[in-house]
Amino acid sequence: MPQSTQPDILVIGAGIIGISTALALQAEGHRVYILDRKGVAAEASRGNAGAFAFTDVEPLAAPGIMRKAPKWLLDPLGPLSLRPAYALKILPWMVHFWRATAKARFAAAIEAQAGLMALSRAALERQIAAVDGEALMRREGQLQLYEGRGEFDAAAPAWALRRAHGIAFDLLQSPEAIAEIQPGLSPRFTHAGFTPDWMNTVDPALWTEHLAERFRAQGGTIEIAEVTSVRPFDGGVEVVTPAGLRRAGQIVVAAGAWSHRIARMLGDKIPLETERGYNTTFPTASVDLRTHVTFANHGFVVSKIGGGLRVGGAVELGGLDLAPNYRRAEILVEKTAAFLPGFDPKGGVQWMGFRPSLPDSLPVIARAPGCERVIYAFGHGHLGLTQSAGTAELVAALAAHRAPPIPLAPFDPRRF
Structure with a gap:
């Protein structure tokens, strides 16, 4: 040059x-x-879900998570899994992750994340205006679903954290209240939190x-x-x-x-490690999705992409080189068919991507x-x-x- x-x-x-x-x-x-x-x-x-998740201020490395981690990590098709072939290689990262769960570090990480989120929300609006990008945005909110009072109550600290950082939301405590925002869901989802200011892009x-x-x-x-x-x-x-x-x-x-x-x-x-994420994109929408839907305790979301739907999420710790396990994507589609009656699970295109992740x-x-x-x-x-x-x-x-x-x-x- x-x-x-x-x-x-x-x-x-x-x-x-x-x-x-x-x-x-x-x-x-x-x-x-x-x-x-x-x-x-x-x-x-x-291949991501297209969400601007400004409400997500809580780090994965939370106090107490290490007690739950073994059960999650050993389930190859669960929402958080570790490929056995990668276990030794990721051990140093896991040590840093464990250290980040200390209460003082966790609290400091929340403050830092909240500050970056507030800046990013304002910066996105400036960016949209600068590039004439409003036509590529969806402002339809997000619905986070729970099966029963127990799951809902367990999530209360996370919602209190959002409230403390000025995030607007409504808590819903019946299938009927949920259906006013997103009809067609299985009645197994009895409680939810709705964040009206959540944004998506029509396609990332x-x-x-x-x-x-x-x-x-x-x-x-x-x-x-x-x-x-x-x-x-x-x-x-x-x-x-x-x-x-x-x-x-x-x-x-x-x-x-x-x-x-x-x-x-x-x-x-x-x-730096990778959260390997899986999804399946359907070119046409077989259900009337009116908001970004998060199945909180199953670790995945359903979002609108273009005129279709994308089903994706979960976390697999497996590095950059191991072959994908697309059974993980299939499981999410099967769950969506059960959770959204009327959803057509045929005709989707699978994808796996590498999310670059640091322990805290x-x-x-x-x-x-x-x-x-x-x-x-x-x-x-x-x-x-x-x-x-x-x-x-x-x-x-x-x-x-x-x-x-x-x-x-x-x-x-x-x-x-």
Whole structure:
């Protein structure tokens, strides 16, 4: 790349975090270039449920969860499972996860997550306005369902936590009240919580591609290339790919589940793992879905994608290399047929994606300890779409060496 065309900032990653970040940097006058191993929205940003889950402020690493974990992890088709072939490899990550369940760390993680959520909600509205994106949004709320009083009462602390952080919701305590929002559900669901301000995109791939087109229209470049090496030089950072050398004054690592491999090139060992998520997308909707539906204690959701439905969720800890177990996707479809009478389980397309996850459910958003000219923006777990616009504004502040709108100490990689 000739010096005259060298970008100010090179972003590694063309998922929703990378594209949003590139747009935010571009809006501040930077010349920005994007590299991605597969292309725009080729991984988790393509197949997720399309939800902006601003209500989800509670980390997975909660006090007491380790007592439940063995039962969950040993069920290969349960909502949270661990592939036996990966058990030893993930042990260091699990140790960090266990430490994050300490009450003080849990409370601090909630505060940090709530701050990032509040910023991200406001940043998303700014992003939608800037790219004329309202047509790609759905503002239909979310219904979180429980089977019986016991499940509902067990969820009370989570709803109290939401109330404490100013999240609006209504608690429903009869199938009839639930049916006013979402008819057609099995009567086994007797209680629910409804969050009216919940948002979805009509399709996460279309939303990411819309942002990418705006980035290109404003002079940005997106190149498909694998990063094989990253190293600093006087005045910037150079990235080596099979297509050649790319240089920039700064780089942003937003490569999702592959980000820790790039961090290691800079000498930073970050405990990033993958929550492997499964879903099935149906091109047409066989039931009248009026809101985003969460089957809370089964670990999956049903959402509208385009004119169809997507059934997906659950967490499988299995790394990047093991073959998918699509029986997990089949189980979710079978449950949907039981929970939503009238749902047609035929004709769906299965998918598995890698959610980049850190043990305390908080992302890394910080300058790299190993190189001041590198900014990390990864590890958002299942909240990448949700926190993308907020993360972009934080990275833009870091790139400009100005004070960020929220404290970034909780997102520092050195916390591990």
